[in-house]
Each structure stands twice: as C-alpha cells, then as structure tokens.
Amino acid sequence: MSTVRLANDPARQRRPLKGLERAALLMLALGETHARPIFEDFNDEEIKELSIAMSKLGTIEPDQIEEVFVEFISQMGSAGVLMGNFDSTERLLQQFLPSERVSTIMQEIRGPAGRNMWEKLSNVQEEILANYLKNEYPQTVAVVLSKIKPDHAARVLSIMPEEFALEVVGRMLRMEAVQKEILERVEQTLRTEFMANLAQTSRRDSHELMAEIFNSFDRQTETRFMTSLEEASRDSAERIKSLMFTFDDLSKLDSGSIQTLLRHVEKDKLCISLKGSTDTMRDLFYANMSARAAAVLKDDMEALGPVRLKDVDEAQNLMVNMAKDLAARGEIVLNKSRGDDELIY
DSSP: OOOOOOTTOTTOOOOOOOHHHHHHHHHHHHHHHHHHHHHHTSOHHHHHHHHHHHHTOEEEOHHHHHHHOGGGHHHHTTOOOEEEOHHHHHHHHTTTSOHHHHHHHHHHHHGGGTTHHHHHHHTSOHHHHHHHHTTSOHHHHHHHHHHSOHHHHHHHHHHSOHHHHHHHHHHHHHOOOOOHHHHHHHHHHIIIIIIHHHHHHOOOOHHHHHHHHHHHSOHHHHHHHHHHHHHHOHHHHHHHHHHOOOGGGGGGSOHHHHHHHHHHSOHHHHHHHHHTSOHHHHHHHHHTSOHHHHHHHHHHHHHHOSOOHHHHHHHHHHHHHHHHHHHHTTSSOOOOSGGGGOOOO
C-alpha cells in the first residue's frame, strides 16, 4: 500500500507558485472545455504571458494542485501529475485559436530554441551555405532562402552559379505559402545533414581566438606575451597582431563613427583613456567634439594628475568593447586595415 503524503508534509520539497504560475496551473487543469471561454477573453499579450508561464510550469504534484485549487479537488484528486510544457501548451491553444495565431504565440514564447534553425543558418558563412545548397533542388533552396535574413540570402545567391541562382529566384517569386509538413521536412534535413556536419567540421581559427585573448590582456601582459611569441614564432605573432583590434585602431574610425562612440562612452572613462594615449589620438577626438567640449575635456585631464597604467588599460578596453558593440549593432564601421580607406580609380 502506497504512503499518502499530505500537502504540508515536510518530507516533500517544492517551490512556491507565483500568481501567474497559479493561473497557468488553473488553465492547464481546466482543460479545453473550461479554458476556451477564458482564453477567448484575453488579448494576444495576455495569452503570450500566460503561455510562457504554462510552458515553464514543469511538474506539479497532486497535493499542490489541491492546495491551490481547492474548488476543483473533486475533479483533480485522482488526476495525478500535471505536466506543463511547450507541447501541452500548444495543444491546448490549438483547440480554440487559429493555427497561425498559435504558431506566432509559440514562436514568441519558445524564443531562440523555437527559431533556432533559421537563425543558425543566417549565421553560417555564406560560402559554406551556398556550397551546400547548390546541390539541392531549386525549390528546396527557394524555401530555405525565403526563411533566412534577406541580406544573408542575397549574399548566398550571389555566390551560386548564375543559371542555378536565377532558377531559385524564379521559384521564390512563384512560391506560395509553404505547407507545414514540407517546412518541417526541410528543417529536419538541414538539422540532421547540414548543421550536424557543420558542427563536427567547423573549427574556429586558433589565431582569432588568441587575438581575442590578447585583446583582453593589460598592456604589460600583452607586451610580455607578444615579445615571447615573436621570439618563438614570428609568423604567429604577426597573424595575431593583424587580427587584434586595439585602442590605437580607433584612430582609423571615420568622423561619424567617432562621434557616435563619443555619445556612448562615459566621460570619466574617455578622460582616462585619452590621458594615457598619444597626442595624435587626442587631437583626433578633439576634432570631433565642439570647441567647448574639447576644452572641458582638456581641463578634466589636467585635473586628473598622474593616472595608473592599470586604470588607463581598463578605460581603453571599455572604449574598444563599446566600439565593437556599436559595430555589431551596425551603428559604426570598424576599419582594421588602412587599406580599407584607399580609393580605386
């Protein structure tokens, strides 16, 4: 005979449910018939919030159900364990909402996991993706390119053989709504054949990784390691130097990018950074500020007095990281090589 534990049994460890979680438990427990009229009165934002709570609810033991929903104890006393997850939430929503609306809501609450495949493809190097897709049927390629980011699709198309690419473009122009079953098959094929192989074969360049590590060193440590590396392998040292983006590389930013950076950098960090930089770097930043702002910055730098090298390194690294963040958001352009500024006639 099994042992029955009461709701207040100290042997049972459980987490308290918050208000939204209690509501989620209620909706799952009510089922389709009773939940339908309640859901129909919610707007999309309310359904999304409740669905998130439902999908994350996890396992709820019967005694906790009884504690929260005393009025339903006669219906749920023998219901056993209640499981709230993505699948059960989606099945319940499909009972009373249009499929398109359910799909949109579930994509929102699943987050990256739900949109993982197409987001991953948008981050795959275009040459690799084009080389794989050129061996597929044009219709399949059309489906794939219609799901990834337009700018990435454009780069992939431009690499493909022209005749094949034009065929894909034609298919994309004539393509109607893709059936869910077909889309799922394409996703499954990409996941098992392409992404799995890509994960096994792709290996990050060790010099790129080491360049990021060197970027994080303070100046003394970087100099010490780089000097030793130059003695051991000058080629590797030069390769790492070419991949590093340092504070001095900010001098290669155009005026618009420097002004954008200035708007995002804290004034005290800018002051310390320039205190430890060259006259050329200071003049570059002064030239992209108003005369009054430049004068104030110069006064602040004078008032600082001596500054520890460690503080300068920290402030300059913060500026470099800010520049990288702005570049990742497309707000500025980082030019690692001066060759980018050359004009072709």
